[in-house]
Amino acid sequence: MSSTPGRRPARRNRKEPAPLADDRYLNRELSWLDFNARVLALAEDERVPLLERMKFVAIFASNLDEFFMVRIAGLHRRLQTGLPARGADQMPPRKALEIIAERASDLVARQAALFDSQIRPLLREHRIEIITWSDVESAERDRLRGYFHDRIFPVLTPLAVDPAHPFPYISGLSLNLAAVVRDPETGQEQFARVKVPDNVPRFIAVTSDGRTGRFLPIEELIANQLGQLFSGMTVVEHHLFRVTRNADLEIDEDRDEDLIEAMERELAKRRFGPPVRLEVAASISDNVLETLVEELDMDSHDILRVPGLLDLSSLWQLHSLDRPDLKDPAFVPATHPRLLEGEKTRSVFNILRDGDILVHHPYHSFSTSVQRFIEQAAADPLVLAIKQTLYRTSGDSPVVDALIAAAEAGKQVVVLVEVKARFDEEANIGWARKLERAGCHVVYGLVGLKTHCKTALVVREEGGQIRRYCHIGTGNYHPKTARLYEDIGLLTADPQVGADLTDLFNTLTGYSRQTSYRRLLVAPHGIRNGIIERVERETAHARQGMPALVQIKANSLVDERVVDALYRASQAGVQIDLIIRGMCTLKPGVPGLSENIRVRSILGRFLEHSRVFRFGNNGESEFWIGSADPMQRNLDSRVEALIQVIDDTARKELHKLLAEAMSDEREAFDLNPDGTWIRRVSTPDNPLTDLQETLLRQMVQG
Numbered sequence: 001m002s003s004t005p006g007r008r009p010a011r012r013n014r015k016e017p018a019p020l021a022d023d024r025y026l027n028r029e030l031s032w033l034d035f036n037a038r039v040l041a042l043a044e045d046e047r048v049p050l051l052e053r054m055k056f057v058a059i060f061a062s063n064l065d066e067f068f069m070v071r072i073a074g075l076h077r078r079l080q081t082g083l084p085a086r087g088a089d090q091m092p093p094r095k096a097l098e099i100i101a102e103r104a105s106d107l108v109a110r111q112a113a114l115f116d117s118q119i120r121p122l123l124r125e126h127r128i129e130i131i132t133w134s135d136v137e138s139a140e141r142d143r144l145r146g147y148f149h150d151r152i153f154p155v156l157t158p159l160a161v162d163p164a165h166p167f168p169y170i171s172g173l174s175l176n177l178a179a180v181v182r183d184p185e186t187g188q189e190q191f192a193r194v195k196v197p198d199n200v201p202r203f204i205a206v207t208s209d210g211r212t213g214r215f216l217p218i219e220e221l222i223a224n225q226l227g228q229l230f231s232g233m234t235v236v237e238h239h240l241f242r243v244t245r246n247a248d249l250e251i252d253e254d255r256d257e258d259l260i261e262a263m264e265r266e267l268a269k270r271r272f273g274p275p276v277r278l279e280v281a282a283s284i285s286d287n288v289l290e291t292l293v294e295e296l297d298m299d300s301h302d303i304l305r306v307p308g309l310l311d312l313s314s315l316w317q318l319h320s321l322d323r324p325d326l327k328d329p330a331f332v333p334a335t336h337p338r339l340l341e342g343e344k345t346r347s348v349f350n351i352l353r354d355g356d357i358l359v360h361h362p363y364h365s366f367s368t369s370v371q372r373f374i375e376q377a378a379a380d381p382l383v384l385a386i387k388q389t390l391y392r393t394s395g396d397s398p399v400v401d402a403l404i405a406a407a408e409a410g411k412q413v414v415v416l417v418e419v420k421a422r423f424d425e426e427a428n429i430g431w432a433r434k435l436e437r438a439g440c441h442v443v444y445g446l447v448g449l450k451t452h453c454k455t456a457l458v459v460r461e462e463g464g465q466i467r468r469y470c471h472i473g474t475g476n477y478h479p480k481t482a483r484l485y486e487d488i489g490l491l492t493a494d495p496q497v498g499a500d501l502t503d504l505f506n507t508l509t510g511y512s513r514q515t516s517y518r519r520l521l522v523a524p525h526g527i528r529n530g531i532i533e534r535v536e537r538e539t540a541h542a543r544q545g546m547p548a549l550v551q552i553k554a555n556s557l558v559d560e561r562v563v564d565a566l567y568r569a570s571q572a573g574v575q576i577d578l579i580i581r582g583m584c585t586l587k588p589g590v591p592g593l594s595e596n597i598r599v600r601s602i603l604g605r606f607l608e609h610s611r612v613f614r615f616g617n618n619g620e621s622e623f624w625i626g627s628a629d630p631m632q633r634n635l636d637s638r639v640e641a642l643i644q645v646i647d648d649t650a651r652k653e654l655h656k657l658l659a660e661a662m663s664d665e666r667e668a669f670d671l672n673p674d675g676t677w678i679r680r681v682s683t684p685d686n687p688l689t690d691l692q693e694t695l696l697r698q699m700v701q702g
Contacts, residue, residue, distance in 0.1 A: 018592050020567055027091050028558050029071055029584040033103050034677055036063050038603055038669050040095035040107065041679060044114055050122050051326040052605070054315050057115055061070035061313040064104065065173060065244060068277045070422070072100065073246035076276055081500050093330070101301035111355045112307040126326060127212035128318065130309075133224045136216065140206050144216065147204065148225050152197065156222070158229045161191045165296040168193055168432045172245035175219055175311060179226055181233040189236060191291055194229060196222060202314035211322050217309065227561065239284040241292060242310050246273035247422075275302070282307045288586040328605050333483065334699045339372070347380070348373045349460060352469055352493040358650035359489045360657070361475065362606060364698045366482035367398075370456075370471055370489055374399050376457040377469075378406035384466075385412040385459040387505045389451055390431065399477045400431060404438040413440040416508050443509045446639060449524065451508060454489070457692075459500040468498025472643045474610040474625055485609040486692070488625050490643055490650065494519070497643065508639065523640035527628050528562045530562060530642070534615040534622065535574075537566040541618055542573040549616030551578040551658045554629045555609060557586055562630040570596040575616075577662045580671075581608045589673040599671035602661060604692045611644065612654055623654045666691050 042048060043056035079093040091099075120130060129135075136144060158179075159168040170176060175196035182189045196219050203215035219240055226235045278298050280289060282305045293303065323576065325328065338357050339348065351357070359369045365402050375398065377383045386406050393400060407413040417432040419425055436442045445451035454473040459466060475487030496518040504522060506512040515522070521530040535550055542548035550569060557578060563586045570576055576597040578586065588597040613624040626642030628634045645651055660666065667688045669677045682688035 016059075018571065021593065021596060024567065024587060024590075024593065025560065025563065025585040026095065026587060027581050028585050029067075029075070029096055029100055030103065031558075031585055031675070032067060032071065033107065033580040034675070036060055036067070037107055038601060038677060038679075039063060040111055040114070041669075042153055043111075043119070049327050050119070050126065051319050051321070051323060054115075054119055054123070055319050057111060057119065058313050058315040060107075060111055061311065061315075064108070065313065066247075068244045069247035070150065072097070072276050073248050073273070075100075076246065076274070077248075082328070085109055097299075098301050098394055101304070105304055108304060108306055111312065112309075113446050115312060116308050123318075126323070128321065128323075129214045130318075131206065131214050133214055133216070133220045135214075136206060137347045144204070144206065144221055145225065148221055151200065151415065152218070152222065152566065153225070155197050155199075156194055156229060159193045161193070161295070163196065168342055170243045170275075170296070171195070172247065172275075173244060173311070174198060174242065175245075176241050177219060177223060178241055178284075178292060179224070179230070179238040180236040180288060181230045182236050184232075184234055184412070186441075191288070192230070194222065194226070201317060202311075203317055213321075215318065237285060237288065239288055240281045240310050241284070242279040243296065244277035244279070245275050248273075248631065257529070276317045277302055277304060279304045279306050279310055281305075281310065330576070331696055333367075333699075334361050335368040336364045339369055348376050348491070349380070349458075349467075349469055349493070352491055356490060356492040356494065356645075356647035356650055357492065358647070358652070358653055360610075360695075361482045361487045361489070363695055364423055366479055369491065370473070370477065370482075371398055371402075371479060373458070373469070373471055373491060374456060374477075375402045377460075378402040378409070378411070380460065382462060383458055383460050385414070385457075387414040387416075387457040387459075388477070389416045389453055389455050389508075390428070390477060391418045391452055391454070392428075393431065393480075394477050394480045395427070397431075397477075398479060400435065403435060403440060407439040408437075414439050414443070414509060416443050416445055416451050418506075419444055420450050440508075445508055448637070452634065452638040453504075453522075454503075455501055455504065455641060457498065457505060467493065468495070468502065469493050470497045470501050472497070472501075472626065472641060474612075475626060484606060486606045488610040488612065488654075490625065490645060502632075504641065519644045519646070521624065521626070521642040523628055523635050525637055527626075527640055527642055528559065528635040531562055531613065531630065532565045534613075534617075535562075535569050537617070538574045538615055539565075539569040539572045541616070542569070547616055548572075548573055548574040548620055549576075549614070549621075551577040551579075551612075551614040551659065551662070552630070553608075553610060553612040553658065554609070555581050556583040556629045556631050558583050559630040559632055560585075562635075566597060567593055570594045577658070579608075579658070579661050584671060587673050587675065588671055594673075598662070600662060601669040601671070601677065602666075602691055603669070604690060606692055610659065611642075614654065614658055621651065623651050623656065625654070660694065661691055665689060666694075 039056055039060045043053045075093045075097055124226060161167050173486050177194040179192045179194060180189055181192060194409040202218055204218055204221060206214040206216050210681050223238050226238060275298060278292060278296060336357055336359055338351055377386050386403060403413050403415055415435050417428050419428045419432060432442050454475060456471040458469040460469060471489055471491050473487060473489030500517045500520045501519060503514050507514050515525040521527045538550050557580050566576055566586060574596060578599045579602060580599055581601055584599055588594050588599045611626055611629060615622045624642045625647040626640065626647060628640035628642060634640055645654060665688055667682055667690050668680050670680060671677055680688060
């Protein structure tokens with residue numbers, strides 16, 4: 001297992017490595033926009049079922065929202081505070097904001113053109129229409145006016161802007177109508193704002209049977225009934241707009257004694273974060289736009305003119321239509337063969353004593369593996385304690401229910417709930433309080449660090465002795481996303497792993513400051529150094545003329561020290577394969593720097609989320625999985641965990657996964673030295689296969 005089939009020969013270079021150029025990194029924000037462009041490419045792919053194409057349009061839109069709320073907000077903060085640029089952020093923030101604005105505008109125009117010229121007409125062919133008010137028939141108009149009067153009109157609040165009425169607060173990501181009204185007696189014109197309510201469906205069913213129908217955007221209905229809101233006035237013009245606000249939270253954990261109270265204060269303040277983007281309808285008049293820009297104090301590069309509908313993330317509503325003919329074929333996750341064998345008679349604990357189990361979601365069922373592990377632990381009278389980290393979970397969580405049941409049964413249950421998980425803070429505070437009320441010991445991790453590792457430890461008494469069972473994974477304990485995200489987890493009864501997790505939980509819940517472990521690498525102290533040491537070992541092997549290989553599968557690669565170690569390894573002749581779904585600041589294929597590095601991105605039906613690290617180790621490959629991406633925030637500001645996989649069967653499965661992903665027969669996106677991405681698509685002359693569909697077929701075939 002020391003090489004990848006079909007791999008080009010590595011260049012052996014035993015000379016002293018050349019100095020690393022100052023411009024060796026791609027900009028991380030622009031790399032992220034490239035990632036979202038790849039998402040849009042899936043929406044443009046005519047081979048993808050229609051409602052799935054629409055889903056990718058919605059994902060593209062919601063991704064862009066979060067990008068502005070977090071990454072662009074960070075650039076604004078750097079601009080205001082004068083923080084120096086470094087590494088992959090070397091571009092000055094003002095220049096970066098200008099380039100990003102232009103790139104984002106181009107992408108949004110591309111998205112709008114795709115939706116209006118392709119997806120919308122195709123939906124119409126399948127009797128799913130998004131219509132305008134002019135398309136509504138007379139009888140339908142009467143019914144919609146009644147709906148407006150009964151359901152919408154009572155919750156609308158038109159807010160005037162004049163010397164007696166200051167410009168109103170505009171909540172983040174809300175849809176709003178900017179209206180100009182005229183007094184027919186004086187001829188004076190006034191500006192007013194009407195917020196589109198977000199507690200009713202965005203698309204109103206004019207006609208619908210659950211499978212087909214005609215849907216009117218709610219803002220169309222409101223716009224055509226504005227006269228009822230401004231009785232006696234003439235509505236001169238109206239335009240839709242939307243504001244994105246800074247959503248980053250800033251907690252001073254050294255100052256705040258109660259983290260929950262501090263989080264709740266910051267969550268309340270998040271609503272009032274400074275605006276970082278103003279989206280307006282492309283048809284907006286100059287005078288209305290000028291009013292919005294002045295009142296919101298926006299720069300020109302913060303304004304995004306959007307052709308067509310604003311906020312296409314709301315298309316998720318129509319994706320829920322009962323149209324299996326327009327969606328990906330349904331599939332049922334398989335129970336792992338080891339867990340299937342004797343499922344009704346043997347407990348997970350008995351099975352794990354026979355050896356480790358590597359589960360690969362969503363191909364392997366989460367409910368019959370990880371969830372079953374926690375549920376059996378909660379119900380097992382021999383189990384003394386359960387310790388678990390929770391970063392994100394679902395609103396209806398069987399894992400949380402099992403932990404509560406265990407606590408109520410008298411077991412010691414320790415749950416580390418990360419209340420700083422971005423955009424899940426409020427939900428996690430609710431989980432923390434629910435768990436505390438049930439008698440669980442709830443802790444919130446270490447000061448200044450997010451706890452992002454995915455770990456569970458079960459302590460069981462067997463024949464008068466204590467035995468520990470563990471799960472360490474790459475994804476959250478979230479049953480719903482486990483059907484949508486590609487993740488890997490290891491279930492094991494290995495005593496060394498049990499000892500490691502015991503030490504890790506003691507660090508998370510108490511005052512232990514352990515930094516070294518047996519089979520774990522733990523951030524913020526161990527993962528970066530552990531990765532770089534192993535890359536340097538491969539570098540030394542290559543310089544000695546020995547086989548050398550590094551393969552990394554991750555969500556993002558932006559840590560400068562890891563990137564530089566990979567560059568030096570490439571210069572020495574190490575073969576390097578990188579499977580990076582999102583941001584990648586490394587430039588592959590640059591002569592004298594990275595000609596032995598390939599970077600590939602795989603996107604598809606499932607969100608590729610697992611992190612896998614493989615180091616050739618002179619023919620005895622070393623495999624690691626875990627929660628950490630090679631990013632500064634993961635390696636410096638989070639508690640992350642990687643586990644070395646030593647079980648032979650599991651190692652072969654990981655080897656096969658990486659080989660499948662890097663195969664020349666696979667559809668994918670490949671990164672060029674100049675930062676552009678080229679899509680590898682199947683053609684009659686060059687038939688390629690989709691990795692996820694291949695794995696689904698293999699799972700069905702057993």
